[in-house]
Amino acid sequence: MDLLLLEKTLLGLFAAVIVATVISKLRGKRFKLPPGPIPVPVFGNWLQVGDDLNHRNLTDLAKKFGGIFLLRMGQRNLVVVSSPELAKEVLHTQGVEFGSRTRNVVFDIFTGKGQDMVFTVYGEHWRKMRRIMTVPFFTNKVVQQYRYGWESEAASVVEDVKKNPEAARNGIVLRRRLQLMMYNNMYRIMFDRRFDSEEDPLFNKLKALNGERSRLAQSFEYNYGDFIPILRPFLRGYLKICKEVKEKRLKLFKDYFVDERKKLSSPKSTDNEGLKCAIDHILEAQQKGEINEDNVLYIVENINVAAIETTLWSIEWGIAELVNHPEIQRKLRDELDTVLGQGVQITEPDMLKLPYLQAVIKETLRLRMAIPLLVPHMNLHEAKLGGYDIPAESKILVNAWWLANNPANWKNPEEFRPERFLQEEAKVEANGNDFRYLPFGVGRRSCPGIILALPILGITLGRLVQNFELLPPPGQSKIDTSEKGGQFSLHILKHSTIVLKPRSV
């Protein structure tokens, strides 16, 4: 059976070499493709550039080939854009043409072939899903309804840390507690639910399945089957695991959260706008026949993927930079004390009065961009970009990290210096008003969660700095800020141990 498969594969490979060579000859004549390293048949540039196309490796290639270049990853075309002008073309001017998303065999499993919102192509389904998700998740009304919950979650982190003597002595891995906080912040919005402690079994089940989904989707292990379709039969085992994780996860969302909420929400409680949580709105859309039950579960899946870890990574980076820059931490604390009064805990509306806190957040998102290449875009049809022909269904990566860290566009970009956003970059906002700075993207497929992420970041970092002196562990002058990832997300390599000394008020 396997020998037969191997024989078929080799034959297929041979045929693919011939076809690829002929096509590339024909295409070379007809198309004006973007520059890039010279591809070889079947593998393209894959063996030259390797698997790890993180923001730094792609920056090195941009230095060589320019603001737009093409990589052939087996059968797939990958176009990388690294200039503000071309980013504007992709995300704004030609936002419709480049507004779809690529998927692959693994993402097809996790999204039910695009029944979700984040990974679906640009079109009717996406528009409907984004509209249905906007009212329950992405408006200022939601912020005003849930900010008390976020403030109370941050207060509970502060309380728990104060109760733990180890925090002030040798330090703790604060991230673990903050992860619980982020789950609570989002599960309050989705289901009006929270988890009591890091030991909560349901929280741990959820965390494990979400972690497994991210690992499986972001692994390089399945690249061969993705880049060279003829090798796909060898992925059978991998895809089976993906299917199992996906099914377990959706079942968990359904059994423990969606169905529980259905039981709870009597007509009386859903009459009251104030008591409605996001899933009530989503279930209403299902009842009206706008979406089906699977779509409901994929909305829950998308929020789990898009909202929790992204914000957590950014909080983690912000803390790390504040620990390693005590003078910036002090300046932030002074602002909080002066504007709010010592001991008066920051709340969401205070953010407007705290320009230095806003600058610290912007600088964290610039230097330590959580999604450095945005979520990959795609053109469904053949397109033009920067004077080049872009083959249909190319994966388009915008190297947003390099746009925000290119010394040609920023003063000493490698420095963590929030002041830049109060001085020479004072007009730059995180909402994409400047194409050099796109931590949330911009345009049709930009992050709708920005409206929640910024206040959550502000409340969390603000409360920590108000209540504690954040320090490296004894014997260390700095914490390790080595990076991990970069192709899908950029996080800190080692979750840091932080000493939190309560301030004497």
Ligand code: HEM
């Ligand atoms: C600091 C935290 C966050 C960062 C840095 C971030 C960043 C991003 C980026 C870069 C994109 C892709 C933009 C593009 O492809 O052009 C994105 C998409 C998205 N984000 Fe966020 N995000 C954050 C938090 C959130 C939160 C809290 C939510 C939800 C509550 C959320 C929901 C989404 C969704 C649904 C999309 C897909 C939009 C679409 O395809 O139409 N994000 N985010």
